[in-house]
Amino acid sequence: MATQHSRSAARIMMAPAVILLLGWMLVPLTMTVLFSFKKYLPLRGGDLGWVGFDNYIRFFSSSAFWPSVQVTLVIVGGVLAITVVFGVLLALLLDQPMWGQGIVRILVIAPFFVMPTVSALVWKNMFMDPVNGLFAHLWKFFGAEPLSWLSEASMQSIILIVSWQWLPFATLILLTAIQSLDSEQLEASEMDGASPLARFIYIILPHLGRAITVVVLIQTIFLLSIFAEIYVTTQGAFGTRTLTYLIFQRVLESQNVGLGSAGGVYAIILANIVAAFLMRIVGKNLDS
Amino acid sequence: MYSKYAFRAAATLSLLMTSSAFAETITIATVNNGDMIRMQGLTDDFTAKTGHDVEWVTLEENVLRQRVTTDITTNGGQFDIMTIGMYETPIWGKNGWLVPLNDLPADYDVDDILPAMRGGLSYDGTLYAAPFYGESSMIMYRTDLMEKAGLEMPEAPTWEFVANAARAMTDKDNEIYGICLRGKAGWGENMAFLTATSNAFGARWFDDNWTAQFDSKEWADTLNFYIDLMNDAGPPGASNNGFNENLSLFQQGKCGMWIDATVAASFVTNPDDSSVADKVDFALAPDTGLERRSNWLWAWALGIPAGTQKEGPAKEFIQWATSKDYIELVAENEGWANVPPGARTSLYENPNYQEVPFAEMTLKSIQSADPLNPTVEPVPYVGVQFVAIPEFAGIASQVGQEFSAALAGQQTAEEALEKAQALTTEEMEAAGY
Amino acid sequence: MARSITQRRKAINTAAAWAVGLLIFFPILWTILTSFKTEAQAINDPPLFLFFDWTLENYAVVQERSDYMRFLWNSIIVAGGSTILGIIIAVPAAWSMAFVPSNRTKDILLWMLSTKMLPAVGVLYPIYLIFIRLGLLDSRIGLVVVLMLINLPIIIWMLYTYFKEIPGEILEAARMDGATLKEEILYVLTPMAVPGIASTLLLNIILAWNEAFWTLNLTAAKAAPLTAFIASYSSPEGLFYAKLSAASTMAIAPILILGWFSQKQLVRGLTFGAVK
Numbered sequence: 001m002a003t004q005h006s007r008s009a010a011r012i013m014m015a016p017a018v019i020l021l022l023g024w025m026l027v028p029l030t031m032t033v034l035f036s037f038k039k040y041l042p043l044r045g046g047d048l049g050w051v052g053f054d055n056y057i058r059f060f061s062s063s064a065f066w067p068s069v070q071v072t073l074v075i076v077g078g079v080l081a082i083t084v085v086f087g088v089l090l091a092l093l094l095d096q097p098m099w100g101q102g103i104v105r106i107l108v109i110a111p112f113f114v115m116p117t118v119s120a121l122v123w124k125n126m127f128m129d130p131v132n133g134l135f136a137h138l139w140k141f142f143g144a145e146p147l148s149w150l151s152e153a154s155m156q157s158i159i160l161i162v163s164w165q166w167l168p169f170a171t172l173i174l175l176t177a178i179q180s181l182d183s184e185q186l187e188a189s190e191m192d193g194a195s196p197l198a199r200f201i202y203i204i205l206p207h208l209g210r211a212i213t214v215v216v217l218i219q220t221i222f223l224l225s226i227f228a229e230i231y232v233t234t235q236g237a238f239g240t241r242t243l244t245y246l247i248f249q250r251v252l253e254s255q256n257v258g259l260g261s262a263g264g265v266y267a268i269i270l271a272n273i274v275a276a277f278l279m280r281i282v283g284k285n286l287d288s
Numbered sequence: 289m290y291s292k293y294a295f296r297a298a299a300t301l302s303l304l305m306t307s308s309a310f311a312e313t314i315t316i317a318t319v320n321n322g323d324m325i326r327m328q329g330l331t332d333d334f335t336a337k338t339g340h341d342v343e344w345v346t347l348e349e350n351v352l353r354q355r356v357t358t359d360i361t362t363n364g365g366q367f368d369i370m371t372i373g374m375y376e377t378p379i380w381g382k383n384g385w386l387v388p389l390n391d392l393p394a395d396y397d398v399d400d401i402l403p404a405m406r407g408g409l410s411y412d413g414t415l416y417a418a419p420f421y422g423e424s425s426m427i428m429y430r431t432d433l434m435e436k437a438g439l440e441m442p443e444a445p446t447w448e449f450v451a452n453a454a455r456a457m458t459d460k461d462n463e464i465y466g467i468c469l470r471g472k473a474g475w476g477e478n479m480a481f482l483t484a485t486s487n488a489f490g491a492r493w494f495d496d497n498w499t500a501q502f503d504s505k506e507w508a509d510t511l512n513f514y515i516d517l518m519n520d521a522g523p524p525g526a527s528n529n530g531f532n533e534n535l536s537l538f539q540q541g542k543c544g545m546w547i548d549a550t551v552a553a554s555f556v557t558n559p560d561d562s563s564v565a566d567k568v569d570f571a572l573a574p575d576t577g578l579e580r581r582s583n584w585l586w587a588w589a590l591g592i593p594a595g596t597q598k599e600g601p602a603k604e605f606i607q608w609a610t611s612k613d614y615i616e617l618v619a620e621n622e623g624w625a626n627v628p629p630g631a632r633t634s635l636y637e638n639p640n641y642q643e644v645p646f647a648e649m650t651l652k653s654i655q656s657a658d659p660l661n662p663t664v665e666p667v668p669y670v671g672v673q674f675v676a677i678p679e680f681a682g683i684a685s686q687v688g689q690e691f692s693a694a695l696a697g698q699q700t701a702e703e704a705l706e707k708a709q710a711l712t713t714e715e716m717e718a719a720g721y
Numbered sequence: 722m723a724r725s726i727t728q729r730r731k732a733i734n735t736a737a738a739w740a741v742g743l744l745i746f747f748p749i750l751w752t753i754l755t756s757f758k759t760e761a762q763a764i765n766d767p768p769l770f771l772f773f774d775w776t777l778e779n780y781a782v783v784q785e786r787s788d789y790m791r792f793l794w795n796s797i798i799v800a801g802g803s804t805i806l807g808i809i810i811a812v813p814a815a816w817s818m819a820f821v822p823s824n825r826t827k828d829i830l831l832w833m834l835s836t837k838m839l840p841a842v843g844v845l846y847p848i849y850l851i852f853i854r855l856g857l858l859d860s861r862i863g864l865v866v867v868l869m870l871i872n873l874p875i876i877i878w879m880l881y882t883y884f885k886e887i888p889g890e891i892l893e894a895a896r897m898d899g900a901t902l903k904e905e906i907l908y909v910l911t912p913m914a915v916p917g918i919a920s921t922l923l924l925n926i927i928l929a930w931n932e933a934f935w936t937l938n939l940t941a942a943k944a945a946p947l948t949a950f951i952a953s954y955s956s957p958e959g960l961f962y963a964k965l966s967a968a969s970t971m972a973i974a975p976i977l978i979l980g981w982f983s984q985k986q987l988v989r990g991l992t993f994g995a996v997k
Contacts, residue, residue, distance in 0.1 A: 010816075018829065115948060131542070132764045238692070320954070358849055
């Protein structure tokens with residue numbers, strides 16, 4: 001279909017985006033890689049020369065490294081599981097006929113617009129605070145001892161906060177997918193006497209497969225690098241230090257740019273492993 | 289031609305430290321503490337006197353520190369004045385990143401600055417940042433609850449007394465907790481408190497060879513004592529409580545005692561914010577009979593990054609904000625209890641200020657802290673509740689997280705100390721000690 | 722539509738959906754309510770829902786301390802500017818990927834997405850140094866460029882998936898009629914792509930508005946947007962729930978209102994090719 005002419009035109013049209021992203025990726029990345037082979041301590045005079053793979057070895061062998069990878073994956077996995085499961089349920093509910101559908105949709109979509117910093121601050125102070133938080137009042141009302149959320153259930157709390165922010169996104173995409181489902185097929189199965197559960201498993205869920213992959217892919221891209229939610233709430237304490245946060249501590253708190261840069265390179269590798277894994281699934285969908 | 293002349297004139301004027309006729313706009317990075325917010329509100333007075341405008345960048349402490357450190361280390365030149373602490377000043381001064389404040393005019397009366405503050409904000413005898421306010425830490429306690437417990441607070445109590453009193457005052461059913469202490473992880477949060485406390489227990493961060501000392505008995509005693517006390521007499525969720533959280537708890541009347549920054553005294557005695565304003569008294573931070581008490585020393589100070597184009601106006605601002613006149617100005621507008629404390633000797637000689645209930649105890653606390661000899665056994669570092677080396681902030685935030693997790697009951701004190709020892713050793717090796 | 726729905730079932734659906742909707746919205750509602758309380762009322766035990774002395778005092782205090790309009794204006798320029806710039810660059814790229822695919826197209830697309838995974842803090846120092854060199858620190862234009870670059874992969878991908886759903890026959894027909902490439906894009910493709918572009922635009926305004934790492938670290942006084950505004954309220958001394966709530970409400974209100982008004986447009990194109 002494409003002519004030689006349109007092919008070269010296409011190349012020209014793609015050029016700005018590709019060049020910009022290449023620059024955006026290569027310049028900082030090259031600098032990060034460069035720094036990662038150096039002893040670079042801003043508070044001790046900056047660049048103190050080449051050190052080979054020292055930073056990589058140190059970062060990798062640090063006792064904080066593997067736990068941080070694990071925490072990252074648990075948060076990403078936890079949030080994905082919650083948003084997909086509840087997203088599907090919520091999408092099914094919103095697809096039903098009801099009064100005030102538009103308003104309900106507005107209510108559900110709202111958390112997506114809230115700045116991560118603000119949502120973390122609000123959850124931390126006004127809900128999870130063990131003395132003045134609403135949860136504490138609720139617990140006391142039922143005669144229970146208020147929970148100190150961010151220390152006793154730190155991971156769950158962070159997953160809750162992040163899930164709250166991303167649930168609207170998942171719900172919206174899944175809802176659009178459900179709405180595109182052929183209603184005749186559903187009706188036919190209903191007449192055949194298929195139970196609602198069977199209909200869900202054999203008709204709706206397969207139809208949603210593609211939407212779920214998209215939700216998983218997009219959210220993973222954002223979730224791998226979540227930062228504000230942890231910075232505001234636990235600052236990485238109580239076993240919530242993600243790889244991103246660990247790098248932050250190395251670069252800005254310890255002021256060891258070389259070590260942090262090596263961590264950055266590891267984070268890129270981890271992201272690409274996760275991405276390659278996901279792309280394999282999504283890539284198929286992109287083809288079709 | 290004109291601009292050249294103007295430049296020279298401005299330079300001459302700024303050298304003379306008189307108010308320049310050329311209005312400039314200076315950018316100041318500061319922390320969102322009450323005293324700084326007040327200073328922001330009074331900027332018009334500075335503009336009226338000098339003609340210079342001020343742009344404020346007000347940030348929360350952690351964000352501020354990260355922001356100014358990035359800027360100073362890369363010579364970014366975003367700020368003409370930075371609000372920094374006693375930890376940063378000597379390190380930055382040593383690196384030549386700050387403009388030395390050794391040419392302040394006579395009427396500024398630099399010798400009036402409290403010696404402890406001046407010492408902590410100098411490197412090699414040169415002052416690099418002027419203290420806006422200074423603080424130590426002390427006990428703030430509820431007189432009514434102390435009386436109810438049948439006890440009397442001495443002026444200089446021991447930790448043993450404090451612990452007994454805290455347990456006696458605690459009434460968890462009514463949400464009264466005998467003692468509120470910092471538990472939130474952070475080198476300026478729980479580690480400031482615990483490092484200062486460890487001094488009283490005879491512990492230290494490093495020995496003379498820069499070997500970490502968390503495996504010592506003294507540190508184990510400190511941490512176990514703290515955790516036991518907090519479990520018995522502390523508020524719930526203490527491992528998330530920093531200065532602000534505890535202040536709010538104390539103001540709500542939920543703490544019997546609170547050991548924290550002396551500047552908090554003006555907040556807890558202010559009837560607008562505090563429900564217990566008339567039932568508060570003060571005492572020195574506790575000791576254990578060794579020669580050191582558990583109080584720290586800190587100052588928020590104003591420094592000028594080397595390389596700024598607006599050194600002259602920046603110096604004028606510092607002279608205005610840290611002057612005796614500024615204190616008078618705040619006193620006129622907000623009352624003597626709200627002036628920035630802990631920076632100048634003359635303030636504590638002022639009869640108006642001596643009437644303020646916490647003035648005397650604040651001064652005594654400041655004077656009893658010695659950043660040059662902070663511990664019982666000798667150490668190679670300067671700093672009471674911190675170690676003035678560039679690596680400290682990074683190490684102490686991580687150690688703070690381990691201690692905070694121990695307070696939350698997620699690990700034992702021994703496990704926390706073991707991890708602290710390992711990670712400190714690791715980081716010190718990475719830094720090349 | 723042969724299926725008849727009983728009123729009862731509709732009522733149950735309505736009740737359930739409203740309950741869930743309000744539950745999800747509650748944290749925002751609570752923040753807005755708290756912003757109208759006094760500090761003492763904000764921590765009242767039991768919590769006060771509607772019956773308290775409504776006050777605007779917190780908004781006055783916040784406004785007095787920080788000039789809200791300046792931060793708001795910066796947010797608008799930075800979020801809007803980066804999105805528009807991004808769309809201008811992304812439309813041709815997405816067009817060529819969707820309609821003139823080569824065997825490398827998919828790889829290029831995946832590579833673009835992978836640039837989003839670079840952890841921001843790892844490149845803070847390099848970017849800061851580059852910004853000093855270029856004199857871009859604390860400038861809106863610098864932020865516009867950075868935020869555009871951060872979101873460009875998402876923009877391109879969204880547009881690509883949207884363009885792909887436009888049937889190729891229509892373009893071919895236009896080509897048969899002798900339309901040039903330019904005409905094809907301007908008069909045939911663009912009108913069909915408006916919903917997709919609109920929702921891409923909205924999504925990216927939201928993402929840029931809420932970006933809190935670069936906007937905080939690359940600005941000082943002049944270009945600081947609302948994320949910096951919030952950073953001065955996150956832990957003041959003493960009681961601060963009401964003030965924090967007021968500042969939070971001010972920071973999220975513009976984007977929340979924009980989102981609500983345009984939610985139909987946002988939803989229409991927000992499929993990422995998920996719907997076949």
